[in-house]
Amino acid sequence: MIENIDILAILFFSLFLISLIFLFTLKSKISQKDIELAKLSQNLEFLSKKVDDFLKNEQELLKNIANLEEQNIKLKIENSSLNANIDFQKENNQKLKDDLEEQGKKLELKLNEIMQNNLDNKLKKFDETSLKGLDNILKPFKENIDSFQKRVEESQENSTKKFAELSKEIEMLTKAGLNISQEAENLTKALKGKKQTQGSWGEMILESVLEYSGLLKNIHYFTQQSYKDEHGDTKRPDVIIKLPQNRSMIIDSKVSLNDYEEYIRAQSDEQRAISLNNIVSSFKNHIDNLDSKDYAHYKIGTLQYVFMFVPIEGAFSLAVQKDPTLYEYALKKHIAIVNPSTLTVSLRTIYLYWQSEQSSTLASKLFDEAGKLYDKMVNYTDSFNKIGNQIKALNNSYETASKQLSEGSGNILTRVENLKKLGAKTTKTLKDSKIEFEDFDENRIEVLMLEE
The missing domain is CATH 3.40.1350 (Trna Endonuclease; Chain: A, domain 1)
Known part of the structure; x- marks a missing residue:
């Protein structure tokens, strides 16, 4: 009987352990499922937000296309208005031309009438006074004609300039309209899958x-x-x-x-x-x-x-x-x-790299030229020092020769003068051909060399 009770206790304990293990495993799976469910909820929320953003971008894109089409319509209206202004300007020019011709005809008729009415009298009294009178009569008309012609020419010139300016504006607006239309059409075709x-x-x-x-x-x-x-x-x-x-x-x-x-x-x-x-x-x-x-x-x-x-x-x-x-x-x-954003950053970096490379190349060339200039300056300084030493040596030789020639008890000039005293036949004296040694100083030699 006791053995049966022990067996039942063992079985009961085993069932209890199995139940605990099952419950623990079930709880772990439920927790894992909760975590996965939370992640799926987050992903669903993220995707929903992205979908909203994409739909918003689509609306903005369609709105931009509508704006482009509206701008194109406005440009066409402005183009039509400018064409109407040009036609109006042409009509004004034609009217101005017609008025000019009409005024010219009236003036010609008036002159003919005046000349016809006064022809007989003027022929009888045709002298210097009459000519002056005729000139006085015609002069105001001539001045009026010149003034009117000048005004017409200025008006035509201004009209031509305005017409050229309007033509340029129309051409620019037309091109702008075509570009906008083309961009809108290209974008629309692209979205339609060509x-x-x-x-x-x-x-x-x-x-x-x-x-x-x-x-x-x-x-x-x-x-x-x-x-x-x-x-x-x-x-x-x-x-x-x-x-x-x-x-x-x-x-x-x-x-x-x-x-x-x-x-x-x-x-x-x-x-x-x-x-x-x-x-x-x-x-x-x-x-x-x-x-x-x-x-x-x-x-x-x-x-x-x-x-x-x-x-x-x-x-x-x-x-x-x-x-x-x-x-x-x-x-x-x-x-x-x-994409456009990341590529722009990369290309801008390359542009700055090129700028740096060009600056480095320029600096390198500048340093090379500076080095060459420095070497040339060293060579020039050496040559200049050699010239200075040669000038000093020449000056020393000159002073030595000068002293030998005119200074000391046994100098050459004294000995030559003694030869004359001893009876040498001469036609000149040393005083007439005296050498001015003070003229050949070192400063004078340097100046002469610089002048050369």
């Missing part, structure tokens, strides 16, 4: 970013420049950036708006999920396609990472949220994905 237009639109955005960075086209960067790889195949990247020290960087634009547009316009979660998967697949296809082109081996010195430019940040943000490994997937293939 692949060729999408590519051109992406390259246009990339070109704008390049221009904004300060880099100069065909100097710091080249677009659509073809080259042959080591196998002889022709490659044509969208942009080749030239870096200092003979290095290069490749940028290729990739645009895919179809799936993104479908995602934005999707009416159900299922449609959005399908579109989102298509967006991720499209980016991976772009990465694989760019990797197959092997732009990193463009030439020696090219950066090992090729920049894949994505002009639509919203689409890429969705893709990264769906597949966080997308960045790593691209980096493993030596491809760095950039």
Whole structure:
């Protein structure tokens, strides 16, 4: 009996332990599920916020298109108004011309009438006084004609200038209107999924970013420049950036708006999920396609990472949220994905790098020239010192010769004079040909050398 009780106790204790283990395991699973549920709630809230942002961006984009169309309409109205002003100005010019012709005819008739009425009398009394009188009569008319003609010429000149200015304004406004219309049309076509237009639109955005960075086209960067790889195949990247020290960087634009547009316009979660998967697949296809082109081996010195430019940040943000490994997937293939914001920072850094490189090159040339100038100055100083030493030696020799010639008890001049006293026949005296030694001083020699 006691043995049965022990067995029951053991069984009861075992069941109790199993129950505790089961309860503990169940509680752990419930806690884990709660954590997963909290994470899913956070992700759902984050995705809902992103969807709201994307919808808001779409509304802003549509609003911008509407604004562009409104501006285009306003420009067309202004263009019509300017054309009406030109027509009005032409009518005024024509009226002014007609008035001028009419005034000329009236003046001609008036002169003929005056001349006809006074012709007989003037012929009878045609003398110097009559001529002066006729001149006095015609002079006011002539002055009026000259004044009127001058006013007409000034009016025509002003009208011509105004017409030219109006024509320029119309041309500028027309071009502006066409540009706005073209931009709106390009954007609309891109959003409607025309692949060729999408590519051109992406390259246009990339070109704008390049221009904004300060880099100069065909100097710091080249677009659509073809080259042959080591196998002889022709490659044509969208942009080749030239870096200092003979290095290069490749940028290729990739645009895919179809799936993104479908995602934005999707009416159900299922449609959005399908579109989102298509967006991720499209980016991976772009990465694989760019990797197959092997732009990193463009030439020696090219950066090992090729920049894949994505002009639509919203689409890429969705893709990264769906597949966080997308960045790593691209980096493993030596491809760095950039958008307009990140690329602008990179290009601006390259621009500053070029500025620094140019400053360093200029400073290096300046230091080289300074070194050469210093060496020349040293050589000049050595030569100048040699000349000074030679002048001093010449001056010493001159003083020695001068003393030998005229100083001392046995100088040459005294001995020569003694020869004359002894009976040498001469026609001149040493006093007449006396050498003025004081004229040949050191300062005079230096001045003569400088003059030479």
